[in-house]
Structure formats: structure tokens, C-alpha cells
Amino acid sequence: DERQFVIHLSSGEQLQVQLPSYQAPATKDASGYFVAADRTDLLDLFIGSEGTLGLVTQVQVGIIPLPSDIFSCMAFFSDVESAVAFVKSARQASRDLENPLDALAIEYYDPHALRLLRPDYPRIPENAGAAVYFEQATSQDDEIVLMEWVELLEEHGCMEDFSGFSEKEKAEMVEIRHAVPEFCHRGVRQHGTYKIATDVAVPDEALDAILAAYHDIGEASGVPYVLFGHIGNNHLHWDFIPENKQQLTAAKQAFIDLSRRGVELGGTISAEHGVGKKSYEENGASYPYLYMMYGEQGLRETALTKHQLDPMHILNRGNIVPADFLDSLQRDSG
Structure with a gap:
């Protein structure tokens, strides 16, 4: 499945990661997780994830001349x-x-x-x-x-x-x-x-x-x-x-x-x-910023991807997806 990853940890444990079903727009974009039209690179998933999926401990950069x-x-x-x-x-x-x-x-x-x-x-x-x-x-x-x-x-x-x-x-x-x-x-x-x-x-x-x-x-x-x-x-x-x-x-x-x-x-x-913890008001109700692009289903799928990589929800809790979406996943898995 092109929308699934299996990550092998040094402990021998395996993480099953399901990507959201939405597709990132074909333009410059910093909204939600990057999901390509064909196959998403795991590196691209982490880039721009607003600190919700993991920590970067080492970066190798290439330098080009001015x-x-x-x-x-x-x-x-x-x-x-x-x-x-x-x-x-x-x-x-x-x-x-x-x-x-x-x-x-x-x-x-x-x-x-x-x-x-x-x-x-x-x-x-x-x-x-x-x-x-x-x-x-x-x-x-x-x-x-x-x-x-x-x-x-x-x-x-x-x-x-x-x-x-x-x-x-x-x-x-x-x-x-x-x-x-x-x-x-x-x-x-x-x-x-x-x-x-x-x-x-x-x-x-x-x-x-x-x-x-x-x-x-x-x-x-x-x-x-x-x-x-x-x-x-x-x-x-x-x-x-x-x-x-x-x-x-x-x-x-x-x-x-x-x-x-x-x-x-x-x-x-x-x-x-990025979308952070921002929301907008419309017709007397408050909606997460990303709701405008992907709706409730997209938000719940985004929350699932985060939950599979951060099951304790300690990394930038509330960024991109509301905390209550994550809490419901934690209750279901607990």
C-alpha cells in the first residue's frame, strides 16, 4: 500500500504508519502533512510537520557557492x-x-x-x-x-x-x-x-x-x-x-x-x-484551520498518522489537529 509505512526501530519494534487519504495541493504548501499524488517519501512527511511527528537529531547539508x-x-x-x-x-x-x-x-x-x-x-x-x-x-x-x-x-x-x-x-x-x-x-x-x-x-x-x-x-x-x-x-x-x-x-x-x-x-x-493551533469562526462555531481544506475526515486521518508515530501525544500537542481528536484515539487504543 503506497499510503502505508513500516518503520523498523533499533529496538526491533515495528511501527505501522497509515498516511491520510488526502493529497497535498500541487503548489507551495505548509498545511498539514505532505501526502504526494503517487508515493510519499517518509522524509517529506516529517518536513513541515510542525514538530508533531518527531525530533530531528542530525542534519546533513549541502553548500552551494554564492x-x-x-x-x-x-x-x-x-x-x-x-x-x-x-x-x-x-x-x-x-x-x-x-x-x-x-x-x-x-x-x-x-x-x-x-x-x-x-x-x-x-x-x-x-x-x-x-x-x-x-x-x-x-x-x-x-x-x-x-x-x-x-x-x-x-x-x-x-x-x-x-x-x-x-x-x-x-x-x-x-x-x-x-x-x-x-x-x-x-x-x-x-x-x-x-x-x-x-x-x-x-x-x-x-x-x-x-x-x-x-x-x-x-x-x-x-x-x-x-x-x-x-x-x-x-x-x-x-x-x-x-x-x-x-x-x-x-x-x-x-x-x-x-x-x-x-x-x-x-x-x-x-x-x-503552517496551521499551528489556529482556528476560525463561522456561523457561531469554531473550526480547526485545516478543516477548511480536508474536512473532519481529513483531520481524523491526520490525527491517526500522528498517533501512530507519537502514541503518547507529547510532541506539540494541538498543532495541526485538535487535542480532542488525539484523545479519542488514545481512549480507543487504551
């Missing part, structure tokens, strides 16, 4: 559509082994994010409707790569850009990227609320649909928000900045609506941060 140089660029576009079209072309080129373009990172800034940044970073053009930041490893005099990027930017109507060649210029662009969440936190502190943020990622073919959902749900909520982040793998950060309790309630509902839409599109509710 590139001799990294070219950085912040490109501004008149509208979101042009920026997204550039992203798609840059991704496609980067996946073509015969193409000299090979982006290390592709980051996105929506109109709201640019408005948030402009007072502190006046270099951002007033009429820019979106921006894309990208990096590529290069040699010191790699003119071919630079010219290919210039052509791609011009092809998609880039209105202005600034490139990072010196360490100071590169540091400024990284600073701008980190300033967005920092300014969001500053805003909610001023209003005595707290930030509501999604961690959704979707497959490539769903990028347009999830961008439409961000816009439609965000605008309908009436809550100030920004959209930015790792568009290279369709993992954008959607940060709400509620100014009062009513907006906080609306932001929480928008979070649920968007996360559910991400799942409908074949994506994940958490691409980076």
Missing part, C-alpha cells in the same frame, strides 16, 4: 494587468533552460501597497498602478542577461524601473519589500486593532482567478488592505489593516472567503507559516 553577483530590479507598470503579464512571461522564461533569464525571486506590489509606501519612498512613480521586483544571479559583466530583461520589460509596457547594481541600491529595494508589512503593523497599532493576513497559494493556472478574488473580496469588505509578496509561486500576502472593531469583523470574514476560494482553485490555506 553567485558572483545578483542583479536586482524594481519595475513599475501602469496597471495590474501589465504587471501580471510580465510576471507570467518572466516565469516562463526562467523555466526554459535555454533562455538566459532565470529569476531567483519575483515579488509583486499592488496599487494599495504602492500608496502605502510612497510617503516614505518618493522614488515610486505617482502614476504607477503596480510593481514587480525581481532578482537574477549574474556575472559582473553579463550584458546579455541585462538586455534580455530590458526587452521583456519594454514588451510589457514597463513605465519606469530602478535597478540595483551597488550594494546600497540593492539594500534599498530589499528595505522597500520589508517595509510593507512593517507599515501595516504601524497602521493597526495606531487604530488599536490587529492585522488579518492570508497565506494562500494556488497553482499557476489559477493566478488570474485568485487575483480577481483578492480584488473583489477585498473591495467588498470595505477594509483597507494591501496585496504583495511572492507572486513567482502565486503566494501573495493579503494584509488587512482594520481601523475599528467592525472592520476587524469584516476582515476576518474576508479572510475565510478568500482562503476557501484558494482551496476551490486547488491551492492551500497556508503556503508558508
Whole structure:
């Protein structure tokens, strides 16, 4: 059975481990246990399990050399559509082994994010409707790569850009990227609320649909928000900045609506941060965060996998699956 493991311990004991029947989404994902479409590697099961399955006692790492140089660029576009079209072309080129373009990172800034940044970073053009930041490893005099990027930017109507060649210029662009969440936190502190943020990622073919959902749900909520982040793998950060309790309630509902839409599109509710002990409220009831993706059956199957590897439930109890799901297994086995 491809969804079962037999682990032979040094004591001679054998552990029978049954994997959940669900399949991890085909995108960047940190929600629940990783279960592949065909055969899951035991190592992959442990990676990203939020400390619920075991302890790592030894790690062997491989070290690769740093590139001799990294070219950085912040490109501004008149509208979101042009920026997204550039992203798609840059991704496609980067996946073509015969193409000299090979982006290390592709980051996105929506109109709201640019408005948030402009007072502190006046270099951002007033009429820019979106921006894309990208990096590529290069040699010191790699003119071919630079010219290919210039052509791609011009092809998609880039209105202005600034490139990072010196360490100071590169540091400024990284600073701008980190300033967005920092300014969001500053805003909610001023209003005595707290930030509501999604961690959704979707497959490539769903990028347009999830961008439409961000816009439609965000605008309908009436809550100030920004959209930015790792568009290279369709993992954008959607940060709400509620100014009062009513907006906080609306932001929480928008979070649920968007996360559910991400799942409908074949994506994940958490691409980076994991689910931990988080829950959400809906129709007067509280649900574990992972319930949105896999339902009660998926949660119980996840609990069984943990129970078989940690029968005393001492490793990060309550992470990923609620403690009461584990308690029922312990009672049944006892």
C-alpha cells in the first residue's frame, strides 16, 4: 500500500504508519502533512510537520557557492494587468533552460501597497498602478542577461524601473519589500486593532482567478488592505489593516472567503507559516484551520498518522489537529 509505512526501530519494534487519504495541493504548501499524488517519501512527511511527528537529531547539508553577483530590479507598470503579464512571461522564461533569464525571486506590489509606501519612498512613480521586483544571479559583466530583461520589460509596457547594481541600491529595494508589512503593523497599532493576513497559494493556472478574488473580496469588505509578496509561486500576502472593531469583523470574514476560494482553485490555506493551533469562526462555531481544506475526515486521518508515530501525544500537542481528536484515539487504543 503506497499510503502505508513500516518503520523498523533499533529496538526491533515495528511501527505501522497509515498516511491520510488526502493529497497535498500541487503548489507551495505548509498545511498539514505532505501526502504526494503517487508515493510519499517518509522524509517529506516529517518536513513541515510542525514538530508533531518527531525530533530531528542530525542534519546533513549541502553548500552551494554564492553567485558572483545578483542583479536586482524594481519595475513599475501602469496597471495590474501589465504587471501580471510580465510576471507570467518572466516565469516562463526562467523555466526554459535555454533562455538566459532565470529569476531567483519575483515579488509583486499592488496599487494599495504602492500608496502605502510612497510617503516614505518618493522614488515610486505617482502614476504607477503596480510593481514587480525581481532578482537574477549574474556575472559582473553579463550584458546579455541585462538586455534580455530590458526587452521583456519594454514588451510589457514597463513605465519606469530602478535597478540595483551597488550594494546600497540593492539594500534599498530589499528595505522597500520589508517595509510593507512593517507599515501595516504601524497602521493597526495606531487604530488599536490587529492585522488579518492570508497565506494562500494556488497553482499557476489559477493566478488570474485568485487575483480577481483578492480584488473583489477585498473591495467588498470595505477594509483597507494591501496585496504583495511572492507572486513567482502565486503566494501573495493579503494584509488587512482594520481601523475599528467592525472592520476587524469584516476582515476576518474576508479572510475565510478568500482562503476557501484558494482551496476551490486547488491551492492551500497556508503556503508558508503552517496551521499551528489556529482556528476560525463561522456561523457561531469554531473550526480547526485545516478543516477548511480536508474536512473532519481529513483531520481524523491526520490525527491517526500522528498517533501512530507519537502514541503518547507529547510532541506539540494541538498543532495541526485538535487535542480532542488525539484523545479519542488514545481512549480507543487504551
